[in-house]
Amino acid sequence: MYRTDYHIHTTFSDGKADPEEYIEAAIKAGLNEIGFSEHLTLTPERQKWSMDQTRLPEYISRIASLKKMHTDIVIRTGLELDYFPGKTRELADICEAFPFDYIIGSVHYMGEQTVDLGPEFYIGKDINVVFENYFNLVCEAISSGLFDIIGHVDLVRIHRFKPSTDISHLYEMVADSLARHDVAFELNTNGRNKPLGDFYPDRQYLRIFANHGARVCVNSDAHNPARVGQFFDEAYELLRINGFSEMSAFINRDCYQIPF
Ligand SMILES: [Zn+2]
Ligand SMILES: [Zn+2]
Numbered sequence: 001m002y003r004t005d006y007h008i009h010t011t012f013s014d015g016k017a018d019p020e021e022y023i024e025a026a027i028k029a030g031l032n033e034i035g036f037s038e039h040l041t042l043t044p045e046r047q048k049w050s051m052d053q054t055r056l057p058e059y060i061s062r063i064a065s066l067k068k069m070h071t072d073i074v075i076r077t078g079l080e081l082d083y084f085p086g087k088t089r090e091l092a093d094i095c096e097a098f099p100f101d102y103i104i105g106s107v108h109y110m111g112e113q114t115v116d117l118g119p120e121f122y123i124g125k126d127i128n129v130v131f132e133n134y135f136n137l138v139c140e141a142i143s144s145g146l147f148d149i150i151g152h153v154d155l156v157r158i159h160r161f162k163p164s165t166d167i168s169h170l171y172e173m174v175a176d177s178l179a180r181h182d183v184a185f186e187l188n189t190n191g192r193n194k195p196l197g198d199f200y201p202d203r204q205y206l207r208i209f210a211n212h213g214a215r216v217c218v219n220s221d222a223h224n225p226a227r228v229g230q231f232f233d234e235a236y237e238l239l240r241i242n243g244f245s246e247m248s249a250f251i252n253r254d255c256y257q258i259p260f
Contacts, residue, residue: 001236002258004249005229006035006078006149007104007186007219011082012059013038014049016224019066024115027073029113029229033249035076036063037104040094042087050082053094060098076101076250080151083107083141102250104148104186107137107155119159119195122184128163131156137172142177148250149217150178152188175212184248184255185214187239188222189231199231203238209260210243215255217248236260 008022009015012014015022019036020214026034041050051059063077076097083101095103108114110133113121122130134156142150153174154240178185188200201209209216218235220258239260246257 001260002033002218002249003029003031003232004032004033004035004192004247004258005031005220005222005232006037006076006217006250007080007188007190007221008034008036008228009038009080009150009221009223010036012055012062013040013051014223016067019062021225022222022228023066023070023073023075025225025228026208026211029232031073033074033076033231034228035078035101035250037078037080039080039082042084042090043084047100056094057100078102078104078250080104080106081147082109083137083146084146085137085140088146090146091144093211095146099252101252102148102255103146103253104149104151105141105144106151107134107141110134110137115156116158119161122159122161127161128165130161131167133171135167135174138174139177142174142181142183145181147183148253148255149184149186149219149248151186152191152221153185154201157196157202158191168205168208171201171208172212175209175214178209178214179212182215182255184217185209186217186219187235188219188221190227190233192231193227199235199238203242206238206242215257216244216247
């Protein structure tokens, strides 16, 4: 079984350790590939957990030198780029300026606020509307053509606020869009470490993604080395029982499939 983990944060953004420590952890965890995906957010006032854009050349060359040093594991260069509507040109400029292997597009922001940092965002809001707006933003991100992978497609579940109506149509909409635009989603295991206590996306809708033929990869979203590859055996099994038979891998912004 060929194992990849494309969602890793180091001290270049809000992770707790140097890239080298994640590589050691990945080798110990039996991974074949590790990809770094530091947070990048467009506007400076939003950069608390983001790498500063001016550090991109240093980041790229650091990963490049690690690639040369390691023949024991495949290393990929990625980014977790925040999607903002109306900022497609600025985002494309970043994606095109450096030799990335893949770009993860994530919706953390709805307007000026993030959906994940605390439960306050949800207080006093119509949760049905929040979910609908969030999924619409995710679909915009998918169809933007900017991204290879969409990060945690239903991050809006993080603080356990639940819509009162059936939302399977929202998952149908996202899965359909992923398949039509050849963009992968991730089974993100880090939700298990959050108030949510489970993976993204919601396991009850995984079959919808398989039925639409959406591409998938399994990612840890690790912010410390101990979490690289965390819960992956369970994640692979979950994908298998929901009808997936292959995973997406990336190089030079090309996607290819690896059978389970
Ligand atoms: Zn994220
Ligand atoms: Zn992340």
